[in-house]
Amino acid sequence: MEEFDKNRSIIQTDQERIYPGTLKAILFDMDNTLFDFIAAKMEAFRKILSFIGREKGDIAEEPSELFRYFLRGTYGFEDYENIRDYMQDRNLFTAQGYRKCCEIYEQEKLENLELYPAVTNTLDKLKGLGLKLAIITDADKHHALARLTKVGLLNYFDLLVAADTTGTKKPDPTHFLFALEVLEITPEETLVVGDSIKRDIVPARKLGLKTAYASYGDWRPGEEADQCFDFRLNSFSDMLDIPGLL
Structure with missing residues (x-):
C-alpha cells in the first residue's frame, strides 16, 4: 500500500522503505536535476x-523550431549536426555561419546555466x-566539468561518470x-536522483538501487505515468x- 505525505511531497512505498542510516551514497543526474539545462539551451537557440x-534577414521562428531538430534522435542531443540540418533545410547554411552558430551554442548554454x-x-x-556524492551523466567529461565549474558545484562530488x-x-x-564499483558501495546503500523516468529511474531500479524522481526538472510529458520510483x-x-x- 502506498503512503503519500502531502507536506513533504514524497512518495514512499511500505515494501521499499529506507531505514535510518542505511544510505551511504547518492548518484545524481546532472542536467535538469541540478540546474535547468533546457532553459539554457533555449537561450542558446534564441x-x-x-x-x-542578422546575417540572412529575419527568419521569424521560435527557438522551439531549432529545438525540434535536437529532439529528432537523428544525432545526439548535443550534436552540432542538428544545427547544420536546420540551416541547410532553410537554405541558410554557410561554413562560416555554421561555425559561428556552434560557438554561440556552446557559449550561451554554459553562460545561462542556473542552479x-x-x-x-x-x-x-x-x-x-x-555521504558519498557522484554525478552520473550522458554529457562527455569535458562538458560536464565545464558545467559543474560554471555553477560552482565541482568540489561537492567524489566521482564523475560521463559518457566517455x-x-x-x-x-x-x-x-x-561503474559508480558502485569505484565507490565500493552496494545497490541497497545507494540512492539515484534524476529527472528522467526512462533514463535514470528505470535502469537504477532494475539494479536494486533506491530512486528519487526529480519531477521539478522533467521536461518530457508523459514519462511519469508508471510512477515507478521510490x-x-x-x-x-x-x-x-x-x-x-539521517
Missing part, C-alpha cells in the same frame, strides 16, 4: 536565431552527513555499475526528508 537573422533553488545548501547538508568514462549512455546500466521530489531540497539520510 541567440543562434538572432545571429542568423535550481537550494541546491548548494542541500549538498552542503548531504556532505555534512558523510564508460563509453555508454543511460539507460545502459554501465554508468551505475520517492518523488518536487524540489531539490525535498531530498532532506528522505528516510535513511
